[in-house]
Amino acid sequence: MKTSTYILPPLLAMMLLFASAQVAWAGDGDYPGYIALEPALVVNLDNPRRAQFLQIQAQFYVETAADAERVQRHMPVIRDRMITYFGGRDPDKVRGAQERERMRAEVLDHLREAMEETTGAPSVSNLYFTGFVVQ
Numbered sequence: 001m002k003t004s005t006y007i008l009p010p011l012l013a014m015m016l017l018f019a020s021a022q023v024a025w026a027g028d029g030d031y032p033g034y035i036a037l038e039p040a041l042v043v044n045l046d047n048p049r050r051a052q053f054l055q056i057q058a059q060f061y062v063e064t065a066a067d068a069e070r071v072q073r074h075m076p077v078i079r080d081r082m083i084t085y086f087g088g089r090d091p092d093k094v095r096g097a098q099e100r101e102r103m104r105a106e107v108l109d110h111l112r113e114a115m116e117e118t119t120g121a122p123s124v125s126n127l128y129f130t131g132f133v134v135q
Contacts, residue, residue, distance in 0.1 A: 032125070034059040035071050040131065041079065043087040045094065052091050056082070057131030060111075060124050067123040074118050081114045082107060091134055104129060 037058040045052040060078075062068045071078065085107050086094070093099060104127055112122035 031065050031068055032061065032063045033068065034061055034128075035068055036060075037075075037079070037082075041082055041086070043083055045091045045134065046088045047091050053135050054086055054089070054091075054094055055131065055133045055135070056086065056129060058082075059128045059130055061126035061128065062123060063125050067121070067125070070115065070119045070121060070123045074115065077114050077118055078111055078124075081110050085110055094134055100129065100132060 037056070037060065041056040041058070043054050043056075045054055060071055062071055086103075094103070108124065108127040111124050111127065115121065115123040
C-alpha cells in the first residue's frame with residue numbers, strides 16, 4: 001500500500017498538467033480554423049450551345065475568432081464577389097489544376113480586398129476549394 005501512495009500524487013500532478021495544457025492550447029475556441037461556404041456556390045458559365053454550370057465548395061481559413069465573426073457576418077459580400085468573379089466564364093478556362101490555382105489566388109485577393117473595404121481587416125487568410133465541378 002505504501003508504494004501506491006507514493007505514485008498517486010505524481011500521477012495526479014501529471015494528469016492535471018496535461019489537462020491544463022489542453023485547455024491552454026484550445027485558446028479562444030477553434031481558431032485558427034475553417035469556415036465553410038454554405039450552401040455551395042453555383043454559377044452559370046458562358047456556353048452559347050448549352051447551359052453549363054460551375055459548382056464550388058470552399059473553405060475559408062481564418063486566424064482568430066474576430067476574423068471568423070467578420071467572415072460569417074459579411075458572407076453575402078463574399079458570395080457576391082465570388083459569383084461576380086466566376087459567373088459567365090468560358091467553361092474551357094475553368095478546367096485544369098493550373099487554371100484552378102490561378103483563380104483561387106485571384107479570388108482570395110478579391111475577397112481580402114472586399115473584407116478590407118467592408119470591415120477594415122482582410123479577415124480571410126486563405127481559401128481552399130473542396131469541390132469544383134463543371135457540368
